Amino acid sequence: MNDKPLDLVNLMIPAKPDYVGIARLAVSGIANRMGFSYDDIEDLKLAVSEACTNAVDHAYCGGEGEIEVNCNIFTNRIQIEVIDRGNSFNVEEVEKRTGPIKMGRSMNAIRERGLGLYLIKSLMDHVDIKGDNGVIVKMTKYIRKDVVEPHVETSTSFPTNG
Template sequence: MSEKPLDLVYLTIPAKPDYVGIARLAVSGIANRMGFSYDDIEDLKLAVSEACTNAVDHAYCGGEGEIEVSCNIFSNRLKIEVIDRGTSFDVQEVEKRTGPIRMERSMNSLRERGLGLYLMKTLMDEVEIKGDNGVIVTMTKFIRKDVVESHVESSTSFHPNR
């Protein structure tokens, strides 16, 4: 039996570039409230932006459609699903075409070759992509509170006048 989230925030936006920022802002607010670090919040925003932009650019090919963004809030992680009901694609084929990144290629050719997928997988702890009757991108980021705490001096050890 799978663990139930503490809360679920569900957002539906038009599949248009102008609305991707709303998804980024919502995820940023949720992650901030959960206690994610600044860097992790930036990673979350970029990964969600890439998933939504892929849906805008590829799922509906400029036509009408919607993107569903669900944020499953757990005590130790945020699980985000970005769902479109547009054109599916073969994830393994895109990853195979992506290959290693070479500096002589332009950024436009990188974006066409799967840079968004690469970024999502690099920035998030877990990424799963299913392409059946649309695309479902599931991304998970764990809260790393111990990383910050282990590098911060306690207030009792700080003496500015010594």
């Protein structure tokens, strides 16, 4: 995966909850232009939103800071980097805390256990996280061409009353 991107779109937003939607909207527009399916665009939006929200909540702890969102556009995939220069964390330590969700826990308690990272990894094709002098979350999603969505039935599967 060392080939050069066709285009690069950089976005810098304040590390505040109000601006996470801008990153999500930008990625959605880029993915739509690239030809991603509706479901894959929704996955991309959610993954970017989670990565940005993690940076807002944990990197700067409500203080001042910025989040950089880089979209590397390739012919067959998009590679998105969400970068903060705030508090780093131990990825292995957070991943150890993730696991089955116990009912009765608050959403904040679930988020603290690393559910956001688990969600990002389940939505994207490849995820790489580096926690050194801030955090870089690198996410890759491939374009799936000529794939029929599993929940879509073809016209030949309907019975005819002819």
